[in-house]
Each structure stands twice: as C-alpha cells, then as structure tokens.
Amino acid sequence: MTVQRSASNVGYAVRTFRQMVRTAYPTLLILLLGVLAWPLWTSAAAMELRQFDDPAKQARYEALIKELRCLVCQNQALSDSDADLAQDLRDEVYRIIQSGKTDQEAVDFLVDRYGDFVLYRPPFNALTWLLWGGPLLLGLVGCGIVWRQWQRHRSATATPILSDADIQRLQQLRAQADRTDDHS
C-alpha cells in the first residue's frame, strides 16, 4: 500500500515537473541564449578593433587586459570594463605591446601609476603574505585537527572497553542466564 502510494507520488511529481518545464520553456530558452551570449555582452574590449602587426602581440594584449583590474569598476578586469578609464588604460597597454615592449613593461607602467591594486595577482610582500599564505595556513590547521581527531580515535579503540576478565565474567553470566531460562 505504502509502496503504491509513493510510486503514484513520484508519477505526480514527474508530471508536475514536466508541466512546469513546458510553461517555463520560453523563459528557459531566453536564459540559455543569454548565457551562451555572455562573452559578447560582458567584454567591452571585444567591441574595439585593434590592429596588431603580429598575432602573438594580440594574444599577449588580450591576456594582459584580463589580468589587470579597472580602478573605476573595481570588480572588473580592463577587458570587461566599459569605463572611460578602462578604455584609456587599454589604449596604453595596446600602445606598449604594439611598440614591441614586454608584458612586464606594460604591467610596470600601470603599477607605477596605480599601484599593486591594478594587479589581479598581487605580488607577495609584507602586506599580502596573509592573502597568499592564508589558504595554506588554513589547510595546515585543518590537517592538524584531522590528525588530532584520528589520534584520539586510535587511542580510544586501542584500549578495549572490556578487559579480558570482564569478557570472561560476561560469558559466565550469559551462560548462567541461559541455564535459568531453560529451567523456567
């Protein structure tokens, strides 16, 4: 009885789910298309046409502007931001790369003016050691806790709850109890 009822419940749930999908279908389709088109409407830089004399430079430029942070919209990379300043900074990065300088020179140009803040990968220094070392530190603490628990567990199982004498006495008592059972 209970089995049958739960089976019909499952059938009901599946039917409702199908109905929901049917009614929500247009919305789901739009959402899916939106997700697929995401790169098109997040990347402001994709709108800009830049001429490079070397595809390798273009690749370097595109990698760089993803690593550098916009100061106006602080959670966006230069590549994503439509802010005026981000455009200017992309211009500068483009100019530097196109003129044949290294990635490091482009990064230094921005760090000289805006500080380490523009780097999504800040350097390891007195200010950032906790930022870089934090995950490792937490991992070590976690390992320490696991190790301690394991040690505790082992020492708890190493000494049996009942001593040999206890077990012997228990068996005697059980045997006694069985005998009294048989008599009754």
Place this chain on the structure above:
Amino acid sequence: MARLLPLVIFIVLVVFLAIGLTLDPREVPSPFIGKPAPAFTLSQVRDENQSLSVNDLQGRVSLINVWASWCVSCRQEHPVLLKLAKDKVLPIYGLNYKDERAAAKDWLARFGDPYTASAFDPDGKTGLDWGVYGVPETFVIDKHGVIRHKHTGPVTDQVLAEDILPLVARLQQEAGP
C-alpha cells in the same frame, strides 16, 4: 569551551566584518606618496598661450586639484576650494581633466575660480601619469615638489580640517629647497 567555540567564531567574524564596513574600497592607496610629482607642461585653461609646468610648483606647499566641468562632485567641493583660496593658505593649482576649454572656462566663470592656474589636459594623458582614476582628486605637494598626500573624491570641510590643513601646516614648517 567546545560549546563556546561557535560564539567565539561568530564574534571574530562580526569584528572583521565591522572593520570591513568602515573601509572604503574606492580609496586606492596612491603609489606616488613620497615621490616627486610626475612632470607635465600644459597650456593653461584661461590662456592657451601661457603654460603651467610641474616646476612652477617648486618652493611652496601647494594643492593640485583634478577637476572637470562635467564632474558633478567637483561642484560639491567647489565652495570649499573657493573659501580656501580666499583665505590664501596656499596656492591651489587645477588640473582640468578630459574637458573642453570653452566648457572649463564657462564653468570657472559661473562658479568662481579658486585656482592660481589650471593646466589643460584634454586627453587625460597627464591625469594618467598622475594615477587619476576618479575626479575630483586632490594632491598635497611639498616645497620640493614631492607628493605628500592624495585625497580621492570631493574635498569637504571635514577632510580639509582633519587631513589636509594639518599636513599643510606641518609641510610649511619644513625647510624649502
């Protein structure tokens, strides 16, 4: 103790979040503090035949205020700058950032001109060299032409009284070049 642990974690979290709330993420520390002001030579807003260069700032403690006629917060801080200029505490130089000369002149004519001179930086190249990312910005320059302080956002009476003026008074005591 083990029972108190969640409470301890909670309190630590609250303390960290409370500190986080008082920080302003828009205040990016300037890498220029303690470094010589980046060089520029630009024409002046009022007269394109006259130039203003970073060397003109040598010898006196001065303010450089980055402004633009399109900048809304600049209008908010403008009365504060006008009053400061009237009190003749120190020369205020303007850096007119990404603006049009006519619009800038018109703005100064309408709201008053607190600046000893304003440098005209239409393409924002000098602004970029100074690490400008949000107008208005105000730099305190010492007698040797070294940047000693930067304030991002409008200068209010409070900012002036608490941050800028005490520093200016101290810098004015320092020996000149």
